[in-house]
Amino acid sequence: MEVPEYRVRDPGLASRGRVSIEWAEMHMPVLMRLRRMYSSEKPLEGVRVGACLHVTKETAVLVRTLREWGAEVYLAASNPLSTQDDVAAALAAEGVHVYAWRGMSGEEYWWAIRTVASARPQIVIDDGGDLHATLHRDMVEVAKSVVGGTEETTTGVIRLRALEREGRLMYPVFAVNDALTKFLFDNRYGTGQSTVDGILRATNILIAGKVAVVAGYGWVGRGVALRLRGMGARVIVTEVDPIRALEAVMDGFTVMSMEEAARVGDIFVTATGNINVINSRHFKAMKDGAILANAGHFNVEVNVRELEEMAVEKRVVRPNVTEYRLPDGRRLYLLAEGRLVNLVAAEGHPSEVMDMSFANQALAVLRLSREGKKLEPRVYRVPREQDEMVARLKLESMGIKIDELTEEQKKYLESWAY
Ligand code: XFA
Numbered sequence: 001m002e003v004p005e006y007r008v009r010d011p012g013l014a015s016r017g018r019v020s021i022e023w024a025e026m027h028m029p030v031l032m033r034l035r036r037m038y039s040s041e042k043p044l045e046g047v048r049v050g051a052c053l054h055v056t057k058e059t060a061v062l063v064r065t066l067r068e069w070g071a072e073v074y075l076a077a078s079n080p081l082s083t084q085d086d087v088a089a090a091l092a093a094e095g096v097h098v099y100a101w102r103g104m105s106g107e108e109y110w111w112a113i114r115t116v117a118s119a120r121p122q123i124v125i126d127d128g129g130d131l132h133a134t135l136h137r138d139m140v141e142v143a144k145s146v147v148g149g150t151e152e153t154t155t156g157v158i159r160l161r162a163l164e165r166e167g168r169l170m171y172p173v174f175a176v177n178d179a180l181t182k183f184l185f186d187n188r189y190g191t192g193q194s195t196v197d198g199i200l201r202a203t204n205i206l207i208a209g210k211v212a213v214v215a216g217y218g219w220v221g222r223g224v225a226l227r228l229r230g231m232g233a234r235v236i237v238t239e240v241d242p243i244r245a246l247e248a249v250m251d252g253f254t255v256m257s258m259e260e261a262a263r264v265g266d267i268f269v270t271a272t273g274n275i276n277v278i279n280s281r282h283f284k285a286m287k288d289g290a291i292l293a294n295a296g297h298f299n300v301e302v303n304v305r306e307l308e309e310m311a312v313e314k315r316v317v318r319p320n321v322t323e324y325r326l327p328d329g330r331r332l333y334l335l336a337e338g339r340l341v342n343l344v345a346a347e348g349h350p351s352e353v354m355d356m357s358f359a360n361q362a363l364a365v366l367r368l369s370r371e372g373k374k375l376e377p378r379v380y381r382v383p384r385e386q387d388e389m390v391a392r393l394k395l396e397s398m399g400i401k402i403d404e405l406t407e408e409q410k411k412y413l414e415s416w417a418y
Helices: 011-026 029-037 057-068 085-094 106-117 130-137 140-144 154-165 180-203 219-230 242-250 258-264 280-285 304-310 351-374 384-397 407-415
Strands: 048-053 072-077 097-099 123-126 148-151 173-175 211-215 234-238 267-270 291-294 313-318 321-325 331-335 379-381
Touching: 011 057, 011 085, 011 351, 029 057, 029 351, 029 384, 048 057, 048 106, 048 130, 057 072, 057 085, 057 351, 072 106, 085 097, 097 106, 106 130, 123 130, 123 351, 130 140, 130 154, 148 154, 148 351, 154 173, 154 379, 173 351, 180 219, 180 267, 180 291, 180 331, 180 351, 180 384, 211 219, 211 258, 219 234, 219 267, 234 258, 258 280, 280 304, 304 321, 304 331, 351 384
Parallel strands: 048 072, 048 123, 072 097, 123 148, 148 173, 173 379, 211 234, 211 267, 267 291, 291 331
Antiparallel strands: 313 321, 321 331
16 A cells, blocks of 8 residues: 555645644643653654544644653544544645544545554554554554554543453553543643633523523533632532432532523523433423533534424524524524533633643553563553642642652551551
8 A cells, every 4th residue: 555645635725723832832831841851861752653543733732741751653634524624734744654634534534544554653642442452453463563543532541441451452551541640630721721612602691690501410411510719600410329319419510400490591501411401392492592512422412303393483693503493483403403511602712721631641651661571461540649640740840849748647547647
């Protein structure tokens, strides 16, 4: 197979992409600090890194860091629609082997992943597990020479744990997703903010004084509820788990069933990870003008099919806002067709949270290059020290100093440990 140096939409977009990457660098201080810390050592000299990631300005900051450390990087898109074409062009112009453009076909998507795999990477970074799966399914000879890998998402980690259980995992993988400095921050603060951002960009409404209903009080729900409250909404939380519901009450939110909340809410945000959370029973009870947005699982939390069936009329009133008129004349407004409002109507996670995810990625890659050969083919959590290092560097970047235990305090704690 003829392997091109790179394949992108339009190499002419490179200069715009460079400016965009520099903007992300300004807001990713941990990754930039790590880049400088190991740049003279060149710890990845001669290492081929194969990556399957959303090709965004933030990913570019990670890729530039790995290259600064000496790596040769091969990069495929981890989703056919998430590529920022100007960023891809900038990376190609810098010598990254990038195979990604927005709107790739399914066939092109898998071609790009196979192309990255056929470069025989020693280290593999993935977001969603498609590159790991391709290596294990179709390119076993290449997988044999992989020293180790990382995985960015929950879905990918689940797929890798299944491989591990079946005894088929061929190299050690760090589950970057499970790092505290990753999932606690991107779900709560990344999705929390970008969801509100998406609602604002789509609707341009005033949040203050509105009754907002947040379905689900997991990390995403907590973040969304916190931010909506911060902007002056009266926030109602709905939950199925009694412990989480109680937490929401004690955090000062009003808790009730969706049945009740449906009658009083102005804005509804789903963040449960489940299906059919808002359905025809609720549509029947909602106020004229109610706004519906999803921050949870793809497009299944709001039952769009039932809304379509109930409606007598439907029209797009603004980008990402669809009005559904019900038989009694009430109008409901669905944002982003029920898909993830923070991706469709805003820009996903802010760079500052990707900073911590990708600092964990970079440190996991460094760890694999040093100790990968000694590790069993298992799924590993990132070590606590790494998590703490990322948090410390983030604090330092913000100019925040924290206390340290004295020797006396350490002894005191240890003496009570038994
Ligand atoms: C696109 C990401 C997905 C972009 C890219 C361009 C724009 C907006 C699709 C993505 C993920 Cl599925 O990036 C977002 Cl204009 N991200 C991650 C992200 N989010 N994820 C919110 O931002 C986390 C997640 C999601 C959606 C976990 C599980 C399921 C779905 C990659 C990225 N984001 C930063 C983009 N800043 C411009 O680099």
